[in-house]
Amino acid sequence: MTKDELLDLILLNIERLGIVMNPTTLDQYAIINCEKYIGVYDPVSITPFILAHELIHAKYRDKQRHCDNDILSFEEKRANKEAIPLLWEIYTEQGGNSDYFTNFIEVSGCPFESSITYIKETDNILECLSSEEDHYPMFEGDLRDCAVDYISQFDVIDIIKVYDFLELYNLSYDLYDAAVDEFQNLSDQQNLAY
Template identity: 35%
Template sequence: MDEQELSSLVICKIENLGVIYRLGELENQKALISLDLGFGAYTELATPFDHAHEYMHAYYKDNRRQGECDTLSPCEKRANKEAILMLWDWFIQNDGSFDDITQFCQITGCHYEATKRLITSMCCDMSNKSFRECAIDYISRFDVITRDNLNIYNFLDFYGYHHNAYDEARALLYELCWFELVY
């Protein structure tokens, strides 16, 4: 799916909630919905994330702002989180994977750090896993493992390890996959 297709899907979902949602000119915003008026608008700059964010406000009937800049309100946090999860679900259904998280963010307009943090916390529970158990879990996600598709940095990012652990992770993953270490 591309950006236009995703935007169209989300706009359809918004309109299915009974909100009239049209292209227009807005000041300082890419998209907005007023449930009191049953109307919403968006600019040409709006991304699938912006539409999904507004959809979540309409879905949860968030009709009250806490102030002009209420980015830290519970409604805003929930709309951001749920928008990412909805778009991520569609991405995965269309053969996306965790390894494509950068591409996902480019297509959807989702913020990379927030998306990575949310998806990583969803995908794996490290609370009681050792480094070795995480490595085994990681390689078990592959159908075929080669030197080309085994990305050490993706492993470290996926499990929240610092990149300083690169050499240790490389040695462990290569040992588990029976690759010879060639520097």
């Protein structure tokens, strides 16, 4: 993904919010007026980070600046903070990952320190999630006992809904085939249908 492609995507997202963006020569990089639904940007000096920052202002319909250099205002902090995850999400959707971090910084124009902090946090969360999935505890109880208990709740059984059984005993859907086999064994012994 190139810088221009990223800029086009962000401009499209701003326009989806009803704000018309126009290129022009500016002293600043970009300005959005959410009350009048217009915005301007300098096509020569604009970066995806700055445009994403303006997209966040548009998203929350921020109305006014507190002063000319109000980088400490809540709205400015929020726009800076949320622009990085927005750009990272777009970057990863297009096939990028943390191995190409330098390319991400170059293409997006995001501040290095803030970006690396965000991406490290994201990668750590994803690693924890994937390691939890890899080490998901296997069912160690007796599936047969659960199946017998389930069947004993009915006077007459026409059909056994295996997913309902798994949910009732709070079992993983991964046990579906094993449950079918267990019900088949019980069916063979009792002439039940599943």
